[in-house]
Amino acid sequence: MSIRLSTIWSWLALAVVLIWTLLPLYWFLKNSLLTPDEIARFPPPLYPLEPTPAAFFNIFGLDYEMADGIVRRGSGQANQIIRGLGNSLIVSAVVTVVTLFVVLPLAYVFARLDFPHKNKLLFAILLAVALPPVSTLIPFYAMYVRLGLSGTLVGLIIVTLTITIPFVTWMLIGYFRNLPQVERLARIDGFSRFETFLKIIVPQGRSGVAVAAVIAFLFSWNEYTYALMLVNGTTANTLPTAISGFLFQHPEPSHLAAAVALTMVPPALVAFFLQRHIAEMNLVDPVR
Amino acid sequence: MSRIQIDRLHKTFHRHVAVRDLDLTIENGELLVLLGPSGCGKTTTLNCIAGLETPTSGRVLFDDEDVTAASPHQRNIAMVFQSSLLYPHMTARQNIRTSLAKQKLDRAETDRRISEASSILGIEALLDKLPSQLSGGERQRVATAKAIVRQPTAFLLDEPLAALDAALRLTLRAELVNLQKRLGTTMIVVTHDQVEAMTMGDRIAVMNDGRLEQIGTPDEIYNRPATLFVAGFVGSPPMNLIEGEIVTQDGRTRFVSRDLTFEPKLAAGDAGPATLGIRPQHLHIHAEGRNGAVPVTVFAVEHLGRESVVILEDGGRNKLHALVEPGFAGRVGDRLHAAPDPTHCLLFDRAGSVLSHAAAE
Numbered sequence: 001m002s003i004r005l006s007t008i009w010s011w012l013a014l015a016v017v018l019i020w021t022l023l024p025l026y027w028f029l030k031n032s033l034l035t036p037d038e039i040a041r042f043p044p045p046l047y048p049l050e051p052t053p054a055a056f057f058n059i060f061g062l063d064y065e066m067a068d069g070i071v072r073r074g075s076g077q078a079n080q081i082i083r084g085l086g087n088s089l090i091v092s093a094v095v096t097v098v099t100l101f102v103v104l105p106l107a108y109v110f111a112r113l114d115f116p117h118k119n120k121l122l123f124a125i126l127l128a129v130a131l132p133p134v135s136t137l138i139p140f141y142a143m144y145v146r147l148g149l150s151g152t153l154v155g156l157i158i159v160t161l162t163i164t165i166p167f168v169t170w171m172l173i174g175y176f177r178n179l180p181q182v183e184r185l186a187r188i189d190g191f192s193r194f195e196t197f198l199k200i201i202v203p204q205g206r207s208g209v210a211v212a213a214v215i216a217f218l219f220s221w222n223e224y225t226y227a228l229m230l231v232n233g234t235t236a237n238t239l240p241t242a243i244s245g246f247l248f249q250h251p252e253p254s255h256l257a258a259a260v261a262l263t264m265v266p267p268a269l270v271a272f273f274l275q276r277h278i279a280e281m282n283l284v285d286p287v288r
Numbered sequence: 289m290s291r292i293q294i295d296r297l298h299k300t301f302h303r304h305v306a307v308r309d310l311d312l313t314i315e316n317g318e319l320l321v322l323l324g325p326s327g328c329g330k331t332t333t334l335n336c337i338a339g340l341e342t343p344t345s346g347r348v349l350f351d352d353e354d355v356t357a358a359s360p361h362q363r364n365i366a367m368v369f370q371s372s373l374l375y376p377h378m379t380a381r382q383n384i385r386t387s388l389a390k391q392k393l394d395r396a397e398t399d400r401r402i403s404e405a406s407s408i409l410g411i412e413a414l415l416d417k418l419p420s421q422l423s424g425g426e427r428q429r430v431a432t433a434k435a436i437v438r439q440p441t442a443f444l445l446d447e448p449l450a451a452l453d454a455a456l457r458l459t460l461r462a463e464l465v466n467l468q469k470r471l472g473t474t475m476i477v478v479t480h481d482q483v484e485a486m487t488m489g490d491r492i493a494v495m496n497d498g499r500l501e502q503i504g505t506p507d508e509i510y511n512r513p514a515t516l517f518v519a520g521f522v523g524s525p526p527m528n529l530i531e532g533e534i535v536t537q538d539g540r541t542r543f544v545s546r547d548l549t550f551e552p553k554l555a556a557g558d559a560g561p562a563t564l565g566i567r568p569q570h571l572h573i574h575a576e577g578r579n580g581a582v583p584v585t586v587f588a589v590e591h592l593g594r595e596s597v598v599i600l601e602d603g604g605r606n607k608l609h610a611l612v613e614p615g616f617a618g619r620v621g622d623r624l625h626a627a628p629d630p631t632h633c634l635l636f637d638r639a640g641s642v643l644s645h646a647a648a649e
């Protein structure tokens with residue numbers, strides 16, 4: 001009896017969480033498939049009566065002819081969206097690769113080797129994680145204007161790295177620490193320290209590497225605050241800020257919804273292909 | 289194959305001394321067991337021989353060649369670690385193959401060696417499994433195969449059987465000794481289990497607190513312990529130790545304890561506090577009191593099948609162990625007398641060094 005009850009409770013909890021997270025997504029997806037007058041209707045339809053992909057064509061600047069002969073025109077924001085998509089992909093890819101390059105050795109060294117002032121340096125990383133990004137926004141902006149980095153992809157990549165690197169390092173230290181202590185085995189087998197890291201530790205910790213990549217990718221993909229401040233309105237604009245442009249345009253809610261749906265595609269793909277690793281990796285507090 | 293010499297090896301960790309001025313020679317083809325309690329420096333010594341730790345001072349020589357600065361791989365040693373450590377993300381075969389990764393062998397030779405090693409250890413069927421899919425004993429065999437495949441100059445094993453259950457340990461320790469004798473390769477095994485040490489070692493080096501207490505054959509270690517520590521550490525049930533004093537009177541030397549007087553063959557001048565050691569099989573139980581017997585009370589009787597162990601309590605509430613026939617009829621609380629066989633008594637001075645080897649003379 002008690003088992004039944006607890007099962008019911010966990011199903012109930014699961015249902016609440018799912019509704020909480022999925023309902024807004026559903027609403028957006030639904031809106032992206034509605035015609036403008038369906039969106040304007042009250043009460044709003046709960047599902048698209050005649051789903052149309054028109055908005056997805058429109059946001060890329062393409063006209064779409066409906067079944068009844070009405071042509072829905074391409075969005076004036078299309079250039080912004082296409083460029084934003086390209087920029088976002090570039091920034092996210094570069095940030096992910098650079099983060100992995102820096103973080104894997106860094107986290108490994110913190111997890112497995114002893115060196116002077118290790119704990120102080122560890123807390124410096126924690127401090128970098130703890131700082132809210134907004135607090136560094138103004139200093140970065142001032143600096144970037146002088147360096148000529150505002151409005152550039154390089155500038156945005158650098159700023160994003162200042163967040164992903166400490167965060168992912170912090171996350172991976174505990175993970176690396178829990179891997180079996182195979183370094184001695186590798187020394188007996190004749191591997192150098194670097195070879196051990198590259199050929200033994202990284203393959204052994206591939207779940208951690210995968211999760212690090214996901215976190216770095218998702219963070220830079222979703223990053224909005226810095227992008228708004230540093231690149232909005234320039235050629236280095238990213239997708240999230242480009243979408244926010246819709247808010248100030250002639251209202252076309254289905255375009256906004258379609259663009260938002262577009263931003264969800266890469267994270268969904270990433271999560272889908274790496275879910276096994278994400279589930280495998282149990283995160284551990286690095287300070288013990 | 290090689291002869292390993294350790295020359296005044298000293299190792300400290302942040303001023304904590306792990307190994308003190310250790311001198312040790314392991315003969316070519318010998319199986320030496322490093323025995324000692326937890327924390328006495330066995331692993332540290334083994335790691336220095338392997339080249340995983342750098343000695344603070346002292347030298348390690350392989351066949352009279354100084355290898356103190358050489359890497360483990362240059363020394364061409366093979367090592368099996370505590371709890372049979374393997375690379376967890378590699379199959380048994382890949383684990384064994386990694387041993388040869390830096391050997392510059394051609395593929396055919398590598399495969400030949402791997403199949404030879406796995407047939408010696410009977411693990412052919414396990415080669416494509418991951419370590420997590422193997423039992424403790426199977427992991428141990430794979431780790432051993434990984435060690436022998438390289439045809440090393442020496443095998444170094446750090447508590448190779450510690451993580452296994454008792455029955456498996458019995459099987460595997462015989463297998464290890466058999467393997468070592470067949471290959472004729474020098475082997476050093478670290479253990480804190482004295483039964484394992486006695487059964488495996490050609491010689492045993494007993495360590496305590498970073499120092500070498502004694503090195504010798506199992507027979508020497510058991511029958512002629514050089515120090516009180518060795519006497520107490522080796523043997524099960526443990527040697528009985530009776531505190532007392534050596535007094536010289538009228539030109540005769542006597543060992544006198546609370547309940548016992550005993551006249552050993554000793555040089556004068558050994559007078560002072562001393563400890564008498566007697567193995568349980570040399571402590572004889574009598575119903576009546578007699579000269580040279582300690583009055584005791586039976587505390588517990590443990591039947592082991594082939595023999596029984598009686599735990600006795602003397603007047604000072606010290607526990608004494610005696611081995612008796614399985615038909616022993618005594619009950620808890622019985623008052624008896626325990627007489628050490630004088631020819632098997634050992635005496636140790638205050639510093640713990642042995643004074644007489646009555647048994648040997």
Ligand SMILES: Nc1ncnc2c1ncn2[C@@H]1O[C@H](COP(=O)(O)OP(=O)(O)OP(=O)(O)O)[C@@H](O)[C@H]1O
Pocket residue numbers: 301302304305306324325326327328329330331332333480
């Ligand atoms: N890396 C290290 N840093 C500091 N102290 C160490 C280190 N390695 C060993 N020690 C210390 O040196 C002493 C000897 O350690 P060692 O590991 O050699 O003991 P052991 O005889 O192998 O013990 P066990 O049977 O528990 O494995 C211990 O007191 C230990 O605390």
Ligand SMILES: [Mg+2]
Pocket residue numbers: 330331332446
């Ligand atoms: Mg040890």
